[in-house]
Amino acid sequence: MAEWYGACMFLGVEVSRERYGAFAELRARQAGAFTRAQAMAHGITDKVLLGRRRARQLQRVHVGVYVDFTGPLPWETRMWAALLACGPGAALTGTSALRRYGVAGSWSDERIHVAVPHARRVEPKSGVVVTRHRHLSALVQASREPPAVRLEVALLVTAGAEQDVSRRAAVLFDACRQRRTTAVRLLAELDSLPELPGRRILRRILGEAAEGVQSFLEQAYLRRVERAHGLPRARRQVRAVEGGAVVYRDNEYSPYGVLVELDGQIGHAETTSRWRDMTRDNAAAMSGKLTLRFGYHLVGEPCAAAAQVVAALRLRGWTGTPRACSATCPVT
Structure with a gap:
């Protein structure tokens, strides 16, 4: 903004340099905005404000509120x-x-x-x-x-x-x-x-x-796959270290060594992401864990996803009984 001190002197208002400096600091702290009351507390009169507005050196944003520049805010x-x-x-x-x-x-x-x-x-x-x-x-x-x-x-x-x-x-x-x-x-x-x-x-x-749910897809898995079909409760966001790097497993059925990972990106086509997922899955396999991976299709086909999880859990020793969520559900 133009020098307020000089402007005030021009209009016949005496403002000390201390008050001018304090007012400049206040405006800077408030991203250029100030109120009429704040201006008057620093010796700036309505006459000065009107002169500055007419000279297009400030603009009024709301009643009694100004900014010390013109143009977009x-x-x-x-x-x-x-x-x-x-x-x-x-x-x-x-x-x-x-x-x-x-x-x-x-x-x-x-x-x-x-x-x-x-x-x-x-x-x-x-x-x-x-x-x-x-x-x-x-x-x-x-x-x-x-x-x-x-x-x-x-x-x-x-x-x-x-x-x-x-x-x-x-x-x-x-x-x-x-x-x-x-x-x-x-x-x-x-x-x-x-x-x-x-x-x-x-x-x-x-x-x-x-419980560790961190996305819509993870929420859909918890509600529509795991709970709806009576599956055992997985541990979520399980911390693991692979190759010196920390990773987090979306869902881990610890007693059975079964992991369920959820790909939140539609298509998941980005090369770096695919390579990272492959590396993680391979590391899990070498540690004896079985990884299942699902994308957004499970939202529309939760029963198909549940059937695959049930098969993996049974392969690893689960003896529980899943439940069908409807008359046409394939989970048995």
């Missing part, structure tokens, strides 16, 4: 502007908080999601989604700037807002797979959100995540 500047516009106690939530935390995901919603105390009424603002929360201060990450709800709260709020159940699961599974949090921590945080929609479904998803 980066996401971080829009984020700060939204928080400042919503007033004290406001905090990032949902996908905006996840984006700020650096959680990887397909966060296509460019709107800024802001939570405010339940007693506060906020006028609608362009590009801002405002939600009201009781006891919001208890959900906010202490001493974080900009203010944001805790990571687990943001994940649960984001998952709860998804209409598609598979998308809800993906949000939570992905965060656990990225080692950003754990199912146990998410389950504990769920109790602090009694008004969150879909809590029963989220709790079930998190229960599966606590």
Whole structure:
């Protein structure tokens, strides 16, 4: 932005260099955004703000909120502007908080999601989604700037807002797979959100995540293959060391030496991935383990997959009795 100190002197307003420096630091910390109240606290008058706007050296984003440059607003500047516009106690939530935390995901919603105390009424603002929360201060990450709800709260709020159940699961599974949090921590945080929609479904998803499920395909295997057909319970995400490298087995039926690996990539055509999978399967075979590998086809043909797992388990000594999930199910 143009030199505020010189601009203020030109308009006949005396601003000390100390106040000017503090105001410049404040704007830099807030990605160029500031409020009218912040400007006035540093000796900047409405007359100065109006002059800067007319000179196209700043722009107003919301009522009482400005940025110290013109042109398109980066996401971080829009984020700060939204928080400042919503007033004290406001905090990032949902996908905006996840984006700020650096959680990887397909966060296509460019709107800024802001939570405010339940007693506060906020006028609608362009590009801002405002939600009201009781006891919001208890959900906010202490001493974080900009203010944001805790990571687990943001994940649960984001998952709860998804209409598609598979998308809800993906949000939570992905965060656990990225080692950003754990199912146990998410389950504990769920109790602090009694008004969150879909809590029963989220709790079930998190229960599966606590068992080691980390993707939609792994969830489908657990529900449609293993549980639906009465198979023994596998250990999931079993850590192993192969050739000095750490790998994780998707499903391991330990007493029988049977592994079930799930390929989440459609087609799984990438050469490096194929070679890595072959190497892992070969290493398991040399250690006496039998590996079965399934892709997304098991979602549509869970009974066929179950029949193969049953055959492998019986080959390795399982004497249990599977159950058919329907009259036409081939599992016996």
